[in-house]
Amino acid sequence: MLKKERHSFIMKQINLHNKVLSSDLSQLLNVSEDTVRRDLNELAEAEKLLKVHGGALSKSFHFPFHQNEVYAQDAKREVALKAISLIKEGMVVLTGGGTTMIELAKLIPTDLEATFFTISPLVALELAEHAKLTVILIGGQLSKNAQINIGASVVNDLSEIKVDLCFLGANGIDTKEGITDSDWEVVQVKKAMLKSSAKVVILSIAEKLNSVQKMKVCSLNQVTHFITELSPNHPNLIAFNEFNIQIL
Known part of the structure; x- marks a missing residue:
């Protein structure tokens, strides 16, 4: 594979999953980790991503928030609506983090009165712009990669609340493997979010369909609603109709 093709593949992965690991890219591209590191360094120098230890992060996902660099923003706005x-x-309501969740926070009607718990400082700041919302940030150790709060204190606090709706992003979503992620600490927080929620709503752009990460969050039978930018009867969603999920 040519360097240009590798760079394109890397950017595709980072846009979809917000972060990439050098070790994973090495296997996917069938090249050495040294080659991947050089590729990531070049992309970082071109200001296309943020290089971190062991991999890279999407610029649109990382603080400070790069509004003009959000990948598939129109699709994410449609999901949020x-x-x-x-x-x-x-x-x-309980929310996770990510750029789709930030779009959701921005689009909430100004006259809505509700209580929002969130594990994301960035989402909390957007929610705080709505005068009639009560916003509670669940604190803990900030994951610099995921931009959410993680750790035992977060999991414990989540065990003590009961919410009507949980809005959760998906790093990977597949009919066989369910909802998956690549970060063990993040997975533990997401599992705690599921337990505290009466209804679980997965938000995902269609490009993430049939993608799988290394660690399982939950099976699809634990999800009550699934939202993409596609029409519910779109051919790409047919397989999801086998589950007892309301598709929006």
């Missing part, structure tokens, strides 16, 4: 239709007056 559909998600808002589920929020009713007086609800207690």
Whole structure:
């Protein structure tokens, strides 16, 4: 594979999953980790990503927030608009982090009164712009990679709340493997979020369909709603109709 093709592949992976590991890219590209590191360094020098130890992060996902560099922003906004239709007056809502969740926070109607718990400082800041929302940030160790709070204190706090809706992003989503992620600490927090929620809503752009990460968050039978930018009857979603999930 030529360097230009490798760079294109790397950017595709980082745009979809917000972060990449050098070791994973080495296997996917069938090249040495030294080659991957050189590729990541070149892309970082071109200001296309942020190089970190062991891999790289998406610039659109990392603080400070690069609004003009959000990947598939129109699709994420469409997902967010559909998600808002589920929020009713007086609800207690829990959200994860990520750029789709930030779009959701921006688009909430200004007259809505509800309580929002979130593990994401960036989402909390966007929610705080809405005067009638009560916003509670669940604190803990900040994951510099995922930009959410993680750790035992977060998991413990989540065990003590019960919410009507949980909005959760998916790093990987597949009919066989369910919802997956690449970070063990993040997976533990997401599992705790599921346990505290009456309804679980997965938000994902369609490009992530049929993608799998190394660690399992949950099976699809633990999900109540699934939202992409596609129409619910789109051919790419047919396989998901086998599960008891409401597709928006």
